[in-house]
Amino acid sequence: MAPYEAEDSQGPGRRKLARYAVPVAVVGVAAVTIGLVPALADSGDPDLPKITAQELIEKIAASDTEQLFGTVKIHTDLGLPSLGGALPGLGGQDKGSASADPRKKLTELATGTHTLRIAADGEGRQKLSVLDDASEYSVIHNGADVWAYDSASDEAYHAKDAQGAGERAKKRPAGVPATPKQLTDELLEAAGPTTSFRVDGTARIAGRDAYRLQIKPRQSGSTVGAVTVSVDAKTGTPLKFTLTPASGGAAVVDAGFTKVDFGRPAASAFDFKPSKGTKVTEAGELPGKDREKAGRAPRGAEDLDGLKVLGKGWTSVAELKLPGDSGAAGLATGSAPGGMPADAQHFLDSLGSKVTGKFGSGTVYSTRLVNVLLTEDGKVYAGAVTKDALVKAADAG
Known part of the structure:
Protein backbone atom coordinates (compact mmCIF):
# COMPACT_ATOMS: atom_id res chain seq x y z
CA MET A 1 0.00 0.00 0.00
CA ALA A 294 13.94 22.47 19.97
CA GLY A 295 11.29 19.82 20.43
CA ARG A 296 8.42 22.10 21.37
CA ALA A 297 5.80 23.88 19.34
CA PRO A 298 6.04 27.68 19.18
CA ARG A 299 3.91 29.33 21.83
CA GLY A 300 3.31 32.62 20.05
CA ALA A 301 2.93 35.86 21.98
CA GLU A 302 4.40 34.59 25.24
CA ASP A 303 7.72 33.99 23.44
CA LEU A 304 8.04 37.77 22.87
CA ASP A 305 9.04 39.92 25.83
CA GLY A 306 6.97 43.06 26.37
CA LEU A 307 4.46 42.40 23.60
CA LYS A 308 1.34 44.60 23.74
CA VAL A 309 -1.66 44.70 21.41
CA LEU A 310 -3.13 48.11 20.57
CA GLY A 311 -6.71 48.32 19.34
CA LYS A 312 -9.12 45.52 18.48
CA GLY A 313 -10.30 43.48 15.56
CA TRP A 314 -8.86 43.84 12.08
CA THR A 315 -7.02 47.08 12.93
CA SER A 316 -5.18 45.75 16.01
CA VAL A 317 -1.45 46.49 16.08
CA ALA A 318 1.27 44.62 17.94
CA GLU A 319 3.86 46.68 19.83
CA LEU A 320 7.11 45.36 21.26
CA LYS A 321 10.60 46.47 22.17
CA LEU A 322 13.50 44.86 20.33
CA PRO A 323 16.79 44.01 22.08
CA GLY A 324 19.44 46.70 21.83
CA ASP A 325 21.71 44.48 19.74
CA SER A 326 19.06 43.64 17.13
CA GLY A 327 20.09 46.37 14.68
CA ALA A 328 16.62 47.96 14.79
CA ALA A 329 17.98 51.48 15.22
CA GLY A 330 19.97 51.16 12.01
CA LEU A 331 16.96 49.86 10.09
CA ALA A 332 14.74 52.64 11.44
CA THR A 333 17.12 55.30 10.16
CA GLY A 334 17.33 53.64 6.74
CA SER A 335 20.75 52.05 7.19
CA ALA A 336 21.10 48.30 7.47
CA PRO A 337 23.45 46.71 10.01
CA GLY A 338 27.06 46.47 8.90
CA GLY A 339 27.99 43.53 6.73
CA MET A 340 24.51 42.95 5.30
CA PRO A 341 24.65 41.54 1.74
CA ALA A 342 23.76 43.87 -1.13
CA ASP A 343 20.59 41.99 -2.12
CA ALA A 344 19.36 42.09 1.48
CA GLN A 345 20.04 45.84 1.58
CA HIS A 346 18.09 46.21 -1.68
CA PHE A 347 15.23 44.22 -0.15
CA LEU A 348 15.02 46.55 2.85
CA ASP A 349 15.36 49.70 0.75
CA SER A 350 12.52 48.59 -1.53
CA LEU A 351 10.14 48.19 1.40
CA GLY A 352 11.08 51.12 3.67
CA SER A 353 9.77 54.68 3.86
CA LYS A 354 10.55 57.32 6.50
CA VAL A 355 7.73 58.53 8.76
CA THR A 356 7.41 60.86 11.74
CA GLY A 357 4.77 61.40 14.40
CA LYS A 358 4.22 61.88 18.12
CA PHE A 359 6.19 58.66 18.64
CA GLY A 360 9.26 60.26 17.05
CA SER A 361 10.66 59.04 13.74
CA GLY A 362 11.22 55.70 12.10
CA THR A 363 10.79 53.60 8.97
CA VAL A 364 7.73 51.71 7.75
CA TYR A 365 8.40 48.46 5.89
CA SER A 366 5.45 47.44 3.75
CA THR A 367 4.09 44.32 2.10
CA ARG A 368 0.72 43.83 0.39
CA LEU A 369 -0.75 42.65 3.68
CA VAL A 370 1.42 43.59 6.68
CA ASN A 371 3.06 46.92 7.56
CA VAL A 372 5.84 47.14 10.15
CA LEU A 373 7.10 50.36 11.78
CA LEU A 374 10.56 50.39 13.37
CA THR A 375 11.22 53.50 15.46
CA GLU A 376 14.63 55.00 16.12
CA ASP A 377 14.35 54.08 19.80
CA GLY A 378 13.96 50.38 18.96
CA LYS A 379 10.20 49.89 19.20
CA VAL A 380 8.26 47.88 16.64
CA TYR A 381 4.64 48.26 15.58
CA ALA A 382 3.19 45.67 13.19
CA GLY A 383 -0.24 44.81 11.84
CA ALA A 384 -2.41 44.11 8.80
CA VAL A 385 -3.23 47.81 8.65
CA THR A 386 -2.44 50.71 6.34
CA LYS A 387 0.64 52.86 6.89
CA ASP A 388 -1.51 55.75 8.15
CA ALA A 389 -3.33 53.47 10.63
CA LEU A 390 0.00 52.10 11.82
CA VAL A 391 1.44 55.57 12.48
CA LYS A 392 -1.80 56.55 14.28
CA ALA A 393 -1.53 53.48 16.51
CA ALA A 394 2.12 54.26 17.28
CA ASP A 395 1.14 57.83 18.24
CA ALA A 396 -1.57 56.53 20.56
CA GLY A 397 0.73 53.87 22.01
Whole structure:
Protein backbone atom coordinates (compact mmCIF):
# COMPACT_ATOMS: atom_id res chain seq x y z
CA MET A 1 0.00 0.00 0.00
CA ALA A 2 1.36 3.40 -0.98
CA PRO A 3 2.01 5.83 1.90
CA TYR A 4 -1.03 8.00 1.16
CA GLU A 5 -3.54 5.29 0.24
CA ALA A 6 -6.55 4.82 2.50
CA GLU A 7 -7.15 1.86 4.77
CA ASP A 8 -10.37 0.84 6.51
CA SER A 9 -10.88 2.29 9.99
CA GLN A 10 -12.92 0.70 12.77
CA GLY A 11 -11.30 2.71 15.58
CA PRO A 12 -12.93 4.57 18.48
CA GLY A 13 -14.88 7.82 18.21
CA ARG A 14 -13.15 10.51 16.22
CA ARG A 15 -11.61 13.59 17.76
CA LYS A 16 -10.89 16.91 16.07
CA LEU A 17 -7.92 17.04 13.72
CA ALA A 18 -4.83 18.02 15.74
CA ARG A 19 -3.59 21.49 14.97
CA TYR A 20 0.03 20.62 14.35
CA ALA A 21 2.37 23.39 13.27
CA VAL A 22 6.13 23.77 12.91
CA PRO A 23 8.04 26.83 14.14
CA VAL A 24 9.22 29.70 11.92
CA ALA A 25 12.54 31.38 12.74
CA VAL A 26 12.40 35.14 12.15
CA VAL A 27 15.39 37.51 12.24
CA GLY A 28 14.54 41.14 13.07
CA VAL A 29 10.92 41.87 12.13
CA ALA A 30 9.39 39.83 9.30
CA ALA A 31 5.73 39.18 8.63
CA VAL A 32 5.28 35.78 7.00
CA THR A 33 1.93 34.49 5.77
CA ILE A 34 1.73 30.94 4.48
CA GLY A 35 -1.18 29.72 2.39
CA LEU A 36 -2.29 26.97 0.06
CA VAL A 37 -3.33 27.59 -3.54
CA PRO A 38 -6.80 26.35 -4.52
CA ALA A 39 -7.55 23.51 -6.83
CA LEU A 40 -9.20 24.42 -10.11
CA ALA A 41 -12.95 24.40 -9.59
CA ASP A 42 -14.94 21.80 -11.53
CA SER A 43 -17.25 23.09 -14.25
CA GLY A 44 -20.52 24.34 -12.83
CA ASP A 45 -21.47 25.19 -9.25
CA PRO A 46 -23.37 22.52 -7.28
CA ASP A 47 -27.03 23.01 -6.34
CA LEU A 48 -26.97 22.68 -2.55
CA PRO A 49 -29.64 23.31 0.11
CA LYS A 50 -29.82 26.90 1.33
CA ILE A 51 -27.79 27.68 4.44
CA THR A 52 -27.24 30.85 6.48
CA ALA A 53 -23.80 32.23 7.36
CA GLN A 54 -24.40 31.38 11.03
CA GLU A 55 -25.33 27.79 10.16
CA LEU A 56 -22.23 27.47 7.99
CA ILE A 57 -19.97 28.79 10.76
CA GLU A 58 -21.55 26.30 13.16
CA LYS A 59 -20.92 23.54 10.61
CA ILE A 60 -17.21 24.44 10.52
CA ALA A 61 -17.04 24.51 14.32
CA ALA A 62 -18.74 21.11 14.58
CA SER A 63 -16.46 19.46 12.02
CA ASP A 64 -14.76 16.47 13.63
CA THR A 65 -12.46 15.45 10.80
CA GLU A 66 -9.70 13.33 12.28
CA GLN A 67 -8.15 11.64 9.25
CA LEU A 68 -7.35 12.98 5.83
CA PHE A 69 -4.69 12.91 3.15
CA GLY A 70 -4.26 14.90 -0.02
CA THR A 71 -2.26 17.22 -2.25
CA VAL A 72 -2.10 21.01 -2.06
CA LYS A 73 -0.22 23.76 -3.82
CA ILE A 74 1.22 26.80 -2.07
CA HIS A 75 1.28 30.24 -3.56
CA THR A 76 1.96 33.32 -1.44
CA ASP A 77 2.21 36.83 -2.87
CA LEU A 78 3.16 39.40 -0.23
CA GLY A 79 4.78 41.59 -2.88
CA LEU A 80 8.28 40.91 -1.56
CA PRO A 81 11.32 41.06 -3.86
CA SER A 82 13.52 37.99 -4.16
CA LEU A 83 15.77 37.52 -1.13
CA GLY A 84 18.26 35.24 -2.85
CA GLY A 85 18.79 33.41 0.46
CA ALA A 86 20.49 36.47 1.93
CA LEU A 87 18.48 36.85 5.11
CA PRO A 88 18.84 34.02 7.62
CA GLY A 89 15.54 32.52 8.70
CA LEU A 90 13.89 33.78 5.48
CA GLY A 91 15.16 31.23 3.02
CA GLY A 92 18.85 31.32 3.96
CA GLN A 93 20.68 29.07 6.38
CA ASP A 94 22.12 30.27 9.65
CA LYS A 95 25.58 29.11 10.53
CA GLY A 96 25.55 26.07 12.74
CA SER A 97 21.95 25.11 11.98
CA ALA A 98 20.85 21.86 10.38
CA SER A 99 19.52 22.21 6.82
CA ALA A 100 16.60 19.92 7.75
CA ASP A 101 15.62 22.00 10.82
CA PRO A 102 11.93 22.89 10.15
CA ARG A 103 12.26 26.27 11.89
CA LYS A 104 14.64 27.27 9.11
CA LYS A 105 13.47 25.22 6.12
CA LEU A 106 9.76 25.99 6.10
CA THR A 107 10.33 29.74 5.84
CA GLU A 108 11.00 29.05 2.15
CA LEU A 109 7.23 28.72 1.78
CA ALA A 110 6.84 32.46 2.47
CA THR A 111 7.03 33.30 -1.25
CA GLY A 112 6.31 31.64 -4.57
CA THR A 113 4.52 28.45 -5.50
CA HIS A 114 5.08 25.02 -3.96
CA THR A 115 3.43 21.59 -4.05
CA LEU A 116 2.69 19.76 -0.80
CA ARG A 117 1.35 16.43 0.35
CA ILE A 118 -0.32 16.23 3.74
CA ALA A 119 -1.61 13.39 5.87
CA ALA A 120 -3.18 13.34 9.33
CA ASP A 121 -4.42 10.57 11.61
CA GLY A 122 -5.64 12.06 14.86
CA GLU A 123 -3.64 13.99 17.42
CA GLY A 124 -0.59 11.76 17.33
CA ARG A 125 0.33 11.46 13.66
CA GLN A 126 0.74 14.13 10.97
CA LYS A 127 2.99 14.52 7.95
CA LEU A 128 3.70 17.45 5.64
CA SER A 129 5.92 17.04 2.56
CA VAL A 130 7.15 19.85 0.30
CA LEU A 131 7.78 18.50 -3.21
CA ASP A 132 10.30 20.08 -5.57
CA ASP A 133 11.25 18.93 -9.06
CA ALA A 134 14.10 16.72 -7.87
CA SER A 135 13.80 16.62 -4.08
CA GLU A 136 11.41 16.33 -1.15
CA TYR A 137 11.36 17.85 2.32
CA SER A 138 9.15 16.23 4.96
CA VAL A 139 8.14 16.90 8.55
CA ILE A 140 6.72 13.83 10.30
CA HIS A 141 5.08 13.75 13.73
CA ASN A 142 4.57 10.17 14.90
CA GLY A 143 3.76 9.75 18.59
CA ALA A 144 6.65 11.00 20.72
CA ASP A 145 8.94 11.70 17.74
CA VAL A 146 9.21 14.60 15.33
CA TRP A 147 11.39 14.02 12.28
CA ALA A 148 12.32 16.32 9.40
CA TYR A 149 14.17 15.06 6.34
CA ASP A 150 15.69 16.95 3.41
CA SER A 151 16.39 14.60 0.50
CA ALA A 152 18.41 17.26 -1.36
CA SER A 153 21.11 17.34 1.35
CA ASP A 154 20.36 13.87 2.80
CA GLU A 155 20.09 15.44 6.27
CA ALA A 156 17.58 14.68 9.00
CA TYR A 157 16.48 16.51 12.15
CA HIS A 158 15.01 14.72 15.18
CA ALA A 159 13.25 15.99 18.30
CA LYS A 160 11.16 14.45 21.04
CA ASP A 161 7.59 15.75 21.35
CA ALA A 162 7.92 16.44 25.06
CA GLN A 163 4.85 18.71 25.22
CA GLY A 164 2.49 16.10 23.77
CA ALA A 165 -0.20 16.41 21.13
CA GLY A 166 -3.02 16.51 23.70
CA GLU A 167 -1.61 19.60 25.38
CA ARG A 168 -1.06 21.28 22.01
CA ALA A 169 -4.67 20.63 21.07
CA LYS A 170 -5.84 22.42 24.24
CA LYS A 171 -3.73 25.48 23.48
CA ARG A 172 -3.34 26.47 19.86
CA PRO A 173 0.27 27.14 18.87
CA ALA A 174 1.34 29.84 16.45
CA GLY A 175 3.25 28.75 13.39
CA VAL A 176 2.78 27.41 9.88
CA PRO A 177 -0.80 26.17 9.31
CA ALA A 178 -0.94 22.74 7.71
CA THR A 179 -4.53 22.87 6.41
CA PRO A 180 -7.15 25.41 5.32
CA LYS A 181 -9.11 24.45 8.47
CA GLN A 182 -6.33 25.78 10.69
CA LEU A 183 -6.33 29.08 8.81
CA THR A 184 -10.11 29.28 9.09
CA ASP A 185 -10.22 28.34 12.79
CA GLU A 186 -7.73 31.08 13.65
CA LEU A 187 -9.69 33.64 11.64
CA LEU A 188 -13.06 32.73 13.19
CA GLU A 189 -11.52 32.71 16.66
CA ALA A 190 -10.35 36.30 16.17
CA ALA A 191 -13.59 37.49 14.50
CA GLY A 192 -16.18 39.52 16.39
CA PRO A 193 -18.53 42.46 15.86
CA THR A 194 -15.89 44.02 13.59
CA THR A 195 -16.55 41.29 11.01
CA SER A 196 -19.33 40.63 8.50
CA PHE A 197 -20.22 37.16 7.20
CA ARG A 198 -22.32 36.00 4.25
CA VAL A 199 -22.76 32.88 2.13
CA ASP A 200 -21.45 33.63 -1.35
CA GLY A 201 -22.80 30.74 -3.39
CA THR A 202 -21.33 27.28 -3.92
CA ALA A 203 -18.31 25.72 -5.64
CA ARG A 204 -16.67 22.42 -6.56
CA ILE A 205 -13.28 22.03 -4.86
CA ALA A 206 -11.09 18.97 -5.44
CA GLY A 207 -14.15 17.11 -6.72
CA ARG A 208 -16.30 17.90 -3.66
CA ASP A 209 -19.39 20.10 -3.22
CA ALA A 210 -18.74 23.17 -1.08
CA TYR A 211 -20.37 26.32 0.26
CA ARG A 212 -18.51 29.64 0.00
CA LEU A 213 -18.34 31.76 3.16
CA GLN A 214 -17.24 35.37 2.63
CA ILE A 215 -15.68 37.19 5.58
CA LYS A 216 -14.99 40.94 5.45
CA PRO A 217 -13.75 43.58 7.91
CA ARG A 218 -16.27 46.20 9.00
CA GLN A 219 -13.45 48.53 10.12
CA SER A 220 -11.59 50.96 7.90
CA GLY A 221 -7.79 50.96 7.95
CA SER A 222 -7.29 47.21 7.46
CA THR A 223 -5.22 45.93 4.53
CA VAL A 224 -7.49 42.88 4.32
CA GLY A 225 -10.17 43.18 1.67
CA ALA A 226 -11.98 39.87 2.13
CA VAL A 227 -11.49 36.22 3.01
CA THR A 228 -13.42 33.50 1.19
CA VAL A 229 -13.60 30.00 2.69
CA SER A 230 -15.01 27.09 0.69
CA VAL A 231 -16.49 24.59 3.15
CA ASP A 232 -17.07 20.92 2.36
CA ALA A 233 -20.85 20.47 2.32
CA LYS A 234 -20.70 16.99 3.87
CA THR A 235 -18.00 17.23 6.55
CA GLY A 236 -17.81 20.97 7.30
CA THR A 237 -14.06 20.92 6.65
CA PRO A 238 -12.64 24.02 4.92
CA LEU A 239 -11.27 23.03 1.51
CA LYS A 240 -10.14 26.40 0.24
CA PHE A 241 -9.03 29.66 1.89
CA THR A 242 -8.43 32.84 -0.12
CA LEU A 243 -7.35 36.21 1.31
CA THR A 244 -7.50 39.22 -0.99
CA PRO A 245 -6.00 42.61 -0.06
CA ALA A 246 -7.99 45.82 0.24
CA SER A 247 -5.70 47.31 -2.43
CA GLY A 248 -7.02 44.82 -5.00
CA GLY A 249 -5.16 42.55 -7.38
CA ALA A 250 -4.18 38.94 -6.93
CA ALA A 251 -4.82 37.12 -3.67
CA VAL A 252 -2.15 37.38 -0.99
CA VAL A 253 -3.01 33.92 0.35
CA ASP A 254 -4.87 31.12 -1.41
CA ALA A 255 -5.52 27.91 0.50
CA GLY A 256 -7.03 24.80 -0.97
CA PHE A 257 -6.76 21.16 -1.92
CA THR A 258 -6.12 19.83 -5.42
CA LYS A 259 -6.91 16.32 -4.13
CA VAL A 260 -8.37 15.28 -0.78
CA ASP A 261 -9.54 12.03 0.80
CA PHE A 262 -11.13 11.80 4.25
CA GLY A 263 -10.12 8.17 4.75
CA ARG A 264 -7.39 7.06 7.17
CA PRO A 265 -3.87 7.33 5.70
CA ALA A 266 -1.80 4.18 5.72
CA ALA A 267 0.27 3.79 8.90
CA SER A 268 3.40 3.62 6.75
CA ALA A 269 2.85 7.27 5.78
CA PHE A 270 4.22 8.27 9.20
CA ASP A 271 7.15 5.86 9.35
CA PHE A 272 10.64 7.30 9.06
CA LYS A 273 14.07 5.78 9.63
CA PRO A 274 17.20 7.57 8.41
CA SER A 275 19.23 5.63 5.88
CA LYS A 276 22.84 4.70 6.42
CA GLY A 277 24.94 7.76 5.61
CA THR A 278 22.19 10.30 6.38
CA LYS A 279 23.44 13.09 8.61
CA VAL A 280 21.15 13.25 11.66
CA THR A 281 20.99 16.29 13.95
CA GLU A 282 19.34 15.77 17.32
CA ALA A 283 17.51 18.73 18.83
CA GLY A 284 19.92 18.72 21.80
CA GLU A 285 22.87 19.21 19.46
CA LEU A 286 21.67 22.58 18.17
CA PRO A 287 23.57 25.63 19.44
CA GLY A 288 22.33 28.29 21.87
CA LYS A 289 18.76 29.49 21.50
CA ASP A 290 17.98 26.82 18.89
CA ARG A 291 18.60 24.15 21.53
CA GLU A 292 16.32 25.91 24.04
CA LYS A 293 13.36 25.84 21.64
CA ALA A 294 13.94 22.47 19.97
CA GLY A 295 11.29 19.82 20.43
CA ARG A 296 8.42 22.10 21.37
CA ALA A 297 5.80 23.88 19.34
CA PRO A 298 6.04 27.68 19.18
CA ARG A 299 3.91 29.33 21.83
CA GLY A 300 3.31 32.62 20.05
CA ALA A 301 2.93 35.86 21.98
CA GLU A 302 4.40 34.59 25.24
CA ASP A 303 7.72 33.99 23.44
CA LEU A 304 8.04 37.77 22.87
CA ASP A 305 9.04 39.92 25.83
CA GLY A 306 6.97 43.06 26.37
CA LEU A 307 4.46 42.40 23.60
CA LYS A 308 1.34 44.60 23.74
CA VAL A 309 -1.66 44.70 21.41
CA LEU A 310 -3.13 48.11 20.57
CA GLY A 311 -6.71 48.32 19.34
CA LYS A 312 -9.12 45.52 18.48
CA GLY A 313 -10.30 43.48 15.56
CA TRP A 314 -8.86 43.84 12.08
CA THR A 315 -7.02 47.08 12.93
CA SER A 316 -5.18 45.75 16.01
CA VAL A 317 -1.45 46.49 16.08
CA ALA A 318 1.27 44.62 17.94
CA GLU A 319 3.86 46.68 19.83
CA LEU A 320 7.11 45.36 21.26
CA LYS A 321 10.60 46.47 22.17
CA LEU A 322 13.50 44.86 20.33
CA PRO A 323 16.79 44.01 22.08
CA GLY A 324 19.44 46.70 21.83
CA ASP A 325 21.71 44.48 19.74
CA SER A 326 19.06 43.64 17.13
CA GLY A 327 20.09 46.37 14.68
CA ALA A 328 16.62 47.96 14.79
CA ALA A 329 17.98 51.48 15.22
CA GLY A 330 19.97 51.16 12.01
CA LEU A 331 16.96 49.86 10.09
CA ALA A 332 14.74 52.64 11.44
CA THR A 333 17.12 55.30 10.16
CA GLY A 334 17.33 53.64 6.74
CA SER A 335 20.75 52.05 7.19
CA ALA A 336 21.10 48.30 7.47
CA PRO A 337 23.45 46.71 10.01
CA GLY A 338 27.06 46.47 8.90
CA GLY A 339 27.99 43.53 6.73
CA MET A 340 24.51 42.95 5.30
CA PRO A 341 24.65 41.54 1.74
CA ALA A 342 23.76 43.87 -1.13
CA ASP A 343 20.59 41.99 -2.12
CA ALA A 344 19.36 42.09 1.48
CA GLN A 345 20.04 45.84 1.58
CA HIS A 346 18.09 46.21 -1.68
CA PHE A 347 15.23 44.22 -0.15
CA LEU A 348 15.02 46.55 2.85
CA ASP A 349 15.36 49.70 0.75
CA SER A 350 12.52 48.59 -1.53
CA LEU A 351 10.14 48.19 1.40
CA GLY A 352 11.08 51.12 3.67
CA SER A 353 9.77 54.68 3.86
CA LYS A 354 10.55 57.32 6.50
CA VAL A 355 7.73 58.53 8.76
CA THR A 356 7.41 60.86 11.74
CA GLY A 357 4.77 61.40 14.40
CA LYS A 358 4.22 61.88 18.12
CA PHE A 359 6.19 58.66 18.64
CA GLY A 360 9.26 60.26 17.05
CA SER A 361 10.66 59.04 13.74
CA GLY A 362 11.22 55.70 12.10
CA THR A 363 10.79 53.60 8.97
CA VAL A 364 7.73 51.71 7.75
CA TYR A 365 8.40 48.46 5.89
CA SER A 366 5.45 47.44 3.75
CA THR A 367 4.09 44.32 2.10
CA ARG A 368 0.72 43.83 0.39
CA LEU A 369 -0.75 42.65 3.68
CA VAL A 370 1.42 43.59 6.68
CA ASN A 371 3.06 46.92 7.56
CA VAL A 372 5.84 47.14 10.15
CA LEU A 373 7.10 50.36 11.78
CA LEU A 374 10.56 50.39 13.37
CA THR A 375 11.22 53.50 15.46
CA GLU A 376 14.63 55.00 16.12
CA ASP A 377 14.35 54.08 19.80
CA GLY A 378 13.96 50.38 18.96
CA LYS A 379 10.20 49.89 19.20
CA VAL A 380 8.26 47.88 16.64
CA TYR A 381 4.64 48.26 15.58
CA ALA A 382 3.19 45.67 13.19
CA GLY A 383 -0.24 44.81 11.84
CA ALA A 384 -2.41 44.11 8.80
CA VAL A 385 -3.23 47.81 8.65
CA THR A 386 -2.44 50.71 6.34
CA LYS A 387 0.64 52.86 6.89
CA ASP A 388 -1.51 55.75 8.15
CA ALA A 389 -3.33 53.47 10.63
CA LEU A 390 0.00 52.10 11.82
CA VAL A 391 1.44 55.57 12.48
CA LYS A 392 -1.80 56.55 14.28
CA ALA A 393 -1.53 53.48 16.51
CA ALA A 394 2.12 54.26 17.28
CA ASP A 395 1.14 57.83 18.24
CA ALA A 396 -1.57 56.53 20.56
CA GLY A 397 0.73 53.87 22.01
